[in-house]
Structure formats: C-alpha cells, structure tokens
C-alpha cells in the first residue's frame with residue numbers, strides 16, 4: 001500500500017522556489033496560520049465589504065476587493081490610487097491585524113528584504129471564472145520595497161511576465177498557503193491570474209482569496 005505522504009490539510013510541499021531575481025515562492029509558508037487569517041478576513045469584510053471597483057475605463061473589475069491597513073488601493077473613473085478611507089463608507093479601512101503584519105515581514109525577511117513594514121493590504125476575492133489581466137503594480141511611491149502576496153483557498157495559475165507587456169509570461173501554480181515575495185528586479189514585472197477553475201476548498205469553499213501587502217507611501 002502507498003503511504004499517505006500528506007496530512008488531510010496539507011496541500012503540497014513546502015520550500016522555496018526562485019522564479020527570477022527578486023521573485024521567490026515560499027511554498028506553504030502561511031498554511032499553518034490559514035484558519036486564523038480567514039477569521040481575520042471575515043472581520044475585515046464585515047467592516048469594509050468586498051466590492052467590484054470600477055476601472056478608469058468604466059468596467060467593473062473581475063475580482064472583488066477590500067483593504068486593511070492605513071492605506072487601501074482604490075480604482076474608479078478618476079484612476080488608481082491609495083486612500084486612507086473606504087470610499088463606500090467614508091471610514092478608515094479596518095486596521096491591519098498584527099498577524100498579517102508579522103506574516104508579511106517574516107516572508108519578506110526570508111527573501112532578503114528585512115525591515116519590510118507594509119502600510120497597505122489589498123484583499124482580492126476570486127470566485128470560479130474570476131481573472132486578473134496582465135498589469136504592473138506601479139501605484140506605490142517606493143518601488144524598492146517588495147510586495148508580499150498570500151494565496152488562500154482555491155488554486156490559481158499565476159502569469160509571471162517580463163518588464164514589457166509583450167514579453168512572454170511563465171505560468172506558476174499557486175495553492176492555499178503559498179506566499180510569494182516580489183522585489184528587486186521583479187518588482188515591476190507584468191503579472192496576472194488566469195480565470196480560476198471551478199472547485200471547492202475545505203476552508204474557503206468556492207473562492208480564492210489573495211492578500212497583497214505593499215508599502216504604498
């Protein structure tokens with residue numbers, strides 16, 4: 001009989017994978033904390049509900065979004081920017097939980113970016129069919145700070161491109177608990193998410209949630 005290599009709540013191996021200079025996948029880095037992260041996300045979206053923001057072109061974004069922390073990323077007809085208040089309520093974004101801050105700082109340190117203190121956490125929600133088209137993250141003031149992303153729930157295929165939109169992109173599978181640090185020469189690479197496949201995750205059901213930690217100001 002083949003022995004079970006993984007416990008029921010394991011979703012794959014741990015360890016690090018270098019994607020490119022400055023881009024490091026920490027497989028399973030957040031897996032042990034996933035339940036508490038999901039509880040915190042529940043509290044955040046109770047105060048600042050997920051919504052489909054409008055692009056400057058007037059389309060609704062495919063992913064539903066909210067934020068926590070001193071600054072939140074927003075999009076509307078006027079453009080993309082960071083705001084201290086939720087435009088839907090006029091109130092400050094919910095505070096960034098200490099567990100989020102510590103996870104982001106620990107992951108960044110693992111990748112060689114010690115002292116990373118994010119001031120913004122964008123929370124993206126993908127239901128089956130949701131995608132994010134190829135783009136750069138360039139609305140932050142300090143492009144020397146890395147970005148840390150945490151994947152929870154349904155798996156996704158991440159598109160990792162180059163510094164020009166037309167550069168060919170690599171496909172990277174991201175699963176529940178994976179953390180990726182994007183810094184240095186990879187900070188301005190184009191990237192996106194292919195439409196999430198139908199499925200159900202033990203902890204999150206029919207959704208993928210991505211936390212994206214940034215130093216915006």
Ligand code: MD3
Nearest residue numbers: 124137147149182186187189191210212
């Ligand atoms: C590579 N989110 O919110 S996170 C975004 O899974 C965004 O929700 C995706 O792209 C998601 O802007 C991908 C991974 C990510 C974030 C920033 C990057 C990859 C990056 C910046 C540079 C290169």
Ligand code: FE
Nearest residue numbers: 135136137191
């Ligand atoms: Fe992005």
